Amino acid sequence: MQILLIGGSPAQRSRTQILLDHSADWLSHRGAQTLTWRATDIPAEVLLHAQFSHPSIAQLREDVAQADGIIIASPVYKAAYTGVLKAMIDLLPERGFEHKVVLPLMTAGSANHLLALDFSLKPLVAALKAEEIISGVYASDQQIHYPDADHPARIDEDVKRRLQDNLEAFYQALQRRPSQQQAVA
16 A cells, blocks of 8 residues: 655645654554655745656656555645645646545644635645545644654644544545455455
8 A cells, every 4th residue: 555645835844744744654554655745855946837847746746646545735824725735736637636545634823724624625636536535634733743852743632633533534445445455365
């Protein structure tokens, strides 16, 4: 089982990435192979000028094609996903998430942007023709803590529980797929 994690934060230090890292660890412990693409992995000029033929975009497109499932995450900027995430997505094929199970994640400064998950990120995922979209998780900045000298990165228990419930639903949806059932047989 191959899982691609796509992080849409333009920041090197990112609460969104903390959620993705936790998700990758959770899935790896269940035997899934994970690969993460961050918006910062692609040169800005490649995204800005929509350089479809750039090697990093060719690799991203290949990784999307090979993935059984995708976890896509973004901080909320101006009531929606980030522009850099949209720039990445614009370089994917029109039906790039076809036959994929997708779990959307969003983070924001407060609970005020909770609806961005349902009215911004999920429609983007649906436009890419995802086969199944899991409910998703929204977390505020106060619920995700950066690592410091004394502690690793931490996620509040409520968010961790919701994330693990969604990861379990994501994992089970992937297990139901014919390709996974054939691999187990």
